[in-house]
Amino acid sequence: xxxxxxxxxxxxxxxxxxxxxxxxxxxxxxxxxxxxxxxxxxxxxxxxxxxxxxxxxxxxxxxxxxxxxxxxxxxxxxxxxxxxxxxxxxxxxxxxxxxxxxxxxxxxxxxxxxxxxxxxxxxxxxxxxxxxxxxxxxxxxxxxxxxxxxxxxxxxxxxxxxxxxxxxxxxxxxxxxxxxxxxxxxxxxxxxxxxxxxxxxxxxxxxxxxxxxxxxxxxxxxxxxxxxxxxxxxxxxxxxxxxxxxxxxxxxxxxxxxxxxxxxxxxxxxxxxxxxxxxxxxxxxxxxxxxxxxxxxxxxxxxxxxxxxxxxxxxxxxxxxxxxxxxxxxxxxxxxxxxxxxxxxxxxxxxxxxxxxxxxxxxxxxxxxxxxxxxxxxxxxxxxxxxxxxxxxxxxxxxxxxxxxxxxxxxxxxxxxxxxxx
Numbered sequence: 001x002x003x004x005x006x007x008x009x010x011x012x013x014x015x016x017x018x019x020x021x022x023x024x025x026x027x028x029x030x031x032x033x034x035x036x037x038x039x040x041x042x043x044x045x046x047x048x049x050x051x052x053x054x055x056x057x058x059x060x061x062x063x064x065x066x067x068x069x070x071x072x073x074x075x076x077x078x079x080x081x082x083x084x085x086x087x088x089x090x091x092x093x094x095x096x097x098x099x100x101x102x103x104x105x106x107x108x109x110x111x112x113x114x115x116x117x118x119x120x121x122x123x124x125x126x127x128x129x130x131x132x133x134x135x136x137x138x139x140x141x142x143x144x145x146x147x148x149x150x151x152x153x154x155x156x157x158x159x160x161x162x163x164x165x166x167x168x169x170x171x172x173x174x175x176x177x178x179x180x181x182x183x184x185x186x187x188x189x190x191x192x193x194x195x196x197x198x199x200x201x202x203x204x205x206x207x208x209x210x211x212x213x214x215x216x217x218x219x220x221x222x223x224x225x226x227x228x229x230x231x232x233x234x235x236x237x238x239x240x241x242x243x244x245x246x247x248x249x250x251x252x253x254x255x256x257x258x259x260x261x262x263x264x265x266x267x268x269x270x271x272x273x274x275x276x277x278x279x280x281x282x283x284x285x286x287x288x289x290x291x292x293x294x295x296x297x298x299x300x301x302x303x304x305x306x307x308x309x310x311x312x313x314x315x316x317x318x319x320x321x322x323x324x325x326x327x328x329x330x331x332x333x334x335x336x337x338x339x340x341x342x343x344x345x346x347x348x349x350x351x352x353x354x355x356x357x358x359x360x361x362x363x364x365x366x367x368x369x370x371x372x373x374x375x376x377x378x379x380x381x382x383x384x385x386x387x388x389x390x391x392x393x394x395x396x397x398x399x400x401x402x403x404x405x406x407x408x409x410x411x412x413x414x415x416x417x418x419x420x421x422x
Contacts, residue, residue, distance in 0.1 A: 021048025021369075021378030026203065029054060029104055029111045030085065033061045035158070035185060036142045036219060037114035038081040039192025044110065044199065045084035046369035046378045052394055053085045053385065054101060057415040060089060060387040072361040079384040083356055083366050087385025088394045089415040092123050096413035101125075103398045106134050109206075110199050114142040117153050127214050137212040138202040142195050146218040156219045161187035165223030170230050172243035180243070182226075191222035247306075252298040253277070256335060258310045261317040266309070267331035271295065280328045281312040358383035359419035388416040 026049040030041035038053075038061070045051040055061050066077040088104075091097040105111055111130065113120060120126055127139050141147055144156015162168050162181045172180035198215035206212055224231075229249050230241045241249050248254035251269035268277040271294065278287045286292055286308055291301040298305050313321060318334050325332035336344060342353050342365070351368040358364050361383075369378045391414050395405050408414040 020376070020381070021046070022373055022376040023200075023378075024048035024376070026050070026110065027108045028052070028199075029101075029108045031111060031113040031115065032142070033114065034063050035081065035188035036191040036195070036222075037112050038063075039189055040112045040140060040142065040195040040199065041085060042081060042083075043193060043196035044112075046380065047371070047373070048376070048378055049110070051085040052104065052390070053082060053087045054092075054104070055087060055089050055387060057089050057091045057097075057388075057412060060087075064387065071358075071364055074358065074361050074384075079358065079361070079364060080366060082384035084380055084382055085385060086382075086390040086394060087388060088391045089388030089417075090391075091413050091415075092125075094411070094413040096408055096411065098123065098125075100395060100398065100400070100408065100414065102133060104394070105130060105137065107398070108134065108137060109203060110138045110140060112140045112142070112195065112199070116155060117143060117147065131212060135211055136206055138199055138206065138215060139212065140195050140199045140202075140215045141217075142191050143216075143218050145220045147214075147216045151220070158185040158188045158219060161219035161223040165220060166227050166230065166240070167223050170227070170241060170243055170249075173245045175242050177243070186226060187219040187223035190225065191217055191219045194222055194225070247302060250299075251295060252302050253305055253309055255306065257306060257313055259313045259316065259318045259321055263335045264313065264318045264321050264325075265333050265335060266325065269331075273330050274298075276328050276330050277309075277325070280324050280330065281309070283308075283312050286312075354380050356380050356383045359386060359389070386417040386419060388414070389419060391416040 023044060026044070028041060028044050028049045028051040030037060030051055030053045032038050032041060032053075033055075041051045041053065053061075059065070061078060061082070063078040063081060064075050066075050069076045071079065090100055092101060105125075130137055130139055143152070144161065145151035145154055159181060162171075163179070165187070167186070168179045168181050171182055172178070194217045195215065198217060202213050202215050233239070233241050233249060246256040246265070248269065253274070254267050254269045256263050256265050266277070268274045274292075274295075275287065278284060289308075290297065292298050292305055292308075316324075322332055322334055334340075341347055347353055350372070352370065353365060354368045355363050355365055364383065366380060366383075368380055371378070391409070392405055395408070395414065396402075400408070405414070409416060
């Protein structure tokens, strides 16, 4: 599956199992840092691609310095975003470092980068150069606002994208309150997922006989995709919806509700589930109340509806209600904190909580692959690399002799970190 001038398959290091998954054999070069680009590389790596992360010699990915928290001195944030990848450190401003990268790109199927708008051009790595070097290369670009349009030169951050996309206008407890962002960096993560989807689509096009191409997405567009329901409301009514706490803009009851000992999410979002909810609550009077007769009425009286349901929910604890509601076929679940989610039996059963051995931190927990391929399963097979951990290995695969590699490292064109005890 590699590009035409490739002499041999990439061999994983001895500390990881051979790549598995539907993208096994696909070569990816990651020229990315912090979040959106590394998420894209992470998705491709989880699906079996051999992802080589290229970091700067001086300090590497900035997320290596996102401390605290750390595990044995290693950034927990970096380890989360970069497991399943091999790591090489190159100085791309050094002629020999740039030459080594060009050799790597010549043999790659996909390159992922989230540099500022003119960085690749300044490095002499613009798309025209890459397409001449490797006509089959899929060049994935992730930026703040995209490579076209009036904002194309602006830098981008998750917070800015959330604000400009409308997300922060619909997040929070209600009107008149301070703007609130989604707790997770949702535009970064979504942009990485969209980029991975685009990379796979462009690669499939290439396999069908097409050429390589640029794939361009942004944090701004990724955040906008989270507004499908609210944009539909604005298109239909001409009015921009505002924040509704945990409630749904189109259905009720569909929100977090208080129980005797905590909170529960209830999704009785259609008439059949509403009638089932009344049976479980043993509250037929609510069904006779004209304020709650159908979804239109319930949406118009959401506050009164929530208070009436919470009056009934106060009779039992959250766990009891979760069992009763699910037994009746009504979607319901507790509101877990992150630690509780990590221990949840369904998260564990789906492989979303797993362990991998890091060369310094030992056995560390990480999140697993969120897509299950029943015929070609992906897996978390290696920990995040130390800075330049695989520099010597990858350069050797590119045809560099041992003495030449020593010279590159000695000249500062490349760098390596040897794992303890290696």
